[in-house]
Amino acid sequence: MHGEVMNIDEHAIYNDATDVFGFWLYILTDCILFASLFAVFLVLNYSDMPHGPTLKHYVNLSDVFIETMLLLASNFTYCLSILNMYQKKLLKAQVWLLLTFLLGASFIFIEVSEFIHLAHEGFRWDINAHASSFFTLVGTHGLHVSIGLLWILSMIIQIPFLKASHIVMRRMTYLGLFWNFLDIVWIFVFTIVYLMGAM
């Protein structure tokens, strides 16, 4: 029996494809996590008579629109960063990453201020099921974005040490998938929670 024996480089590439495949699987499970939260949100908002205040009376759609734009822009800057990584322009890649971080952080800043504002106005997470599901769904997305920010920050620090090595390129691919995925989830949040909720 003759086995196929791979040389080192082939092995690394083979590993990379496997790893990215695994990350896609993770994204799939995260999709299901968000799908469950959306289902919970819809059940608690549309199946019953509303109990007390609803989001409609408090939401400020223009803020949410700014949030959306910030997140979409951060996706664009991330793509610029990864393009620079491919060309081994590390410094430029870092700068674009930093901009991505700032855009994402502004998104989180606006979201948190919105939460504080809502709670202050009387739309707290513990007043009824509608509010609970709103804060949980949007908050889970925000938590994901915050983890993404932490990840971006550690990539900015890591790039000078590990350069444009295999391992860094792979992580940038993962992070790109993750960041894009959060954008897509946000589109659904924007549509289902805010636009439909404000109607």
Place this chain on the structure above:
Amino acid sequence: MLAQLLFGKLTLDAIPFHSPIIMGAFVFMVLIVIAVLFFITVYGKWAYIWNEWVSSVDHKKIGIMYLILSFVMFLRGISDVVLMRSQQAIAAGENLGYLPPEHYDQIFTAHGVIMIFFVAMPLMFALLNIALPLQIGARDVAYPYLNSLSFWLTFAGAMLCNASLVIGDFAATGWLSYPPLSELYYSPGVGVDYYIWSLQVAGVGTLLAGINFIATIFRMRAPGMSWMKMPVFVWSALCAMILVALAFPVLTVTLALLALDRMMGMHFFTDFAGGNVMLYINLIWIWGHPEVYILILPAFGIFSEVVATFSQKKLFGYTTMVWAIAIITFLSFVVWLHHFFTMGAGADVNSFFGIATMVIAIPTGVKVFNWLFTMYKGRIILATPMLWVIAFFTTFAIGGMTGVMMAVPPVDFQVHNSLFLVAHFHNVIIGGVLFGYFAGFIYWFPKAFGFRLHEKSGMWAFAFWVIGFYVAFMPLYVIGLDGFMRRNSHYANTLYQPYLIVAALGAALILIGIILQILQLFLSFKYRAFLRDHTGDPWNGRTLEWSIASPAPLYNFAVIPSVNSLDQLWVNKQLQIGEGKIHPNRLHYEAIHMPKNTPAGCIIAIFAGITGFALVWHMLIPGIVGLLGIIATVIAKSFITDTDYYIDAETVRRTELAHLKELAQCTVK
């Protein structure tokens, strides 16, 4: 103030000094732990345990650690059984038994949680880790480090669950913690919080393991092993792991929402302010029903391997077997509502789910007939794995039929939450899952440890187990039909008592079976030289795991095999390729690329355990320490680039040569 931040709600009152049973168990556990630590120190094995086991990313060792975890938790789950069965045997009429209701409630909850999450799941992952990479001709799983992390997270979850025995209490809500009972206003203690966080930590471990095995099966198969040339165990594992990936995120969400209700005063499942209790019950069963298939599918895979090997015949109807598994995988997601027909969803909804449930009997029946036809005209060897398979056929058929009975909604309204249901699911979980895993355990034991299990004590254990099972559960069917509900610590009608005494005797027989299994392990270890598996192929096997030495060398396959048929090893043996393996000196070996060991998985899991414990007791500082610890470990690990090494070709050659020598000696004998 500082004490509040450090210890949260935890005070010394949380430790039940006044309860002799709990303190006895606690002292017993502490003594065992001290004894183990003492012997490790005396024999100077700390470095060995840290380097070779705790840090190990080798799937074979992780599999063995899963086995040990499962075994230890099994002892705890079974002591719950002893308590419950003896309580119910005496607590009739005037007699209130010896367990107060609030303690009894914790015991049946812990029994269910432990047996499913910390016995059956680890045992499944043990068998998957031990056998699956070898069956597909791989050198490891796709992500060895993630594999280690998965195990340690499961371990941390189990330890969190164990901590509840001594510090505070466990949920007294039943194994799925239905609200509103599990809401803060009915369960103000920490029991439900222990439940939530031990399952969250273990659940993340399971989810990661699921992703890992899907990727392993998709990407790591030996060249030539196309989909329809995979052993059935690999198919069943793939389907089970797809179920893990699809179902476990739902569990995570459900438990998180319950936690938010309890910690933040939210209203997902409260019965006021718009909360919806049935939402929880739907969500938990959208995870829970696939979960039972996650457990049974690998058992089906094991039966397929064992039947073919011990009938010395090709598996009958391979293609239908694969399709049956795939169809069961799909159907398992459209039947969840049969767990609560009594919710009142209406006749139309109940009929849909009733019929969908009955339909599952068809692919399952196909599988049973395939196994029977495999045995037909086979040269059957009645070794212990095969005995368990035969016991499975009859037991599972009975359990399946009572299942179809309960799939009829009007019947279910009568027997819902009665002992009939309890008898049914034990019938399929013990008769299907556990018997299957026992068969797999005995079957792959030589591959993991290098020697076979002692056969005779195994047969006695088998006899006691199977007879004990019937004695323990058949009476429950009878009184369940008569209206005896589950989860009673006491009953007024003494007419039930004789049945429950018989059930307790059955449990005692099972207990003897378990003691015999422990004796079997002991005897096997004592006679390990005699039971040594010199050939690496003790059962005249059919699949690739039997083509290498037992226990498998660190790198599994010196040369990755190429596959062009199902049962590749069997074909090789028929064509005499296996006879007189090529001498290692005449083969060209390459250096083998291996992942380095890392303790990061264990460290992350320790921090996760701390975080979980802090969340249970609302401890702010330990919670922050735990979370920061996880983040810091992940980031620190990401800076380490030196993660792999090569086993040089000469070492590989020498290892293979040693195996060949042993093989030659035993052929001469």
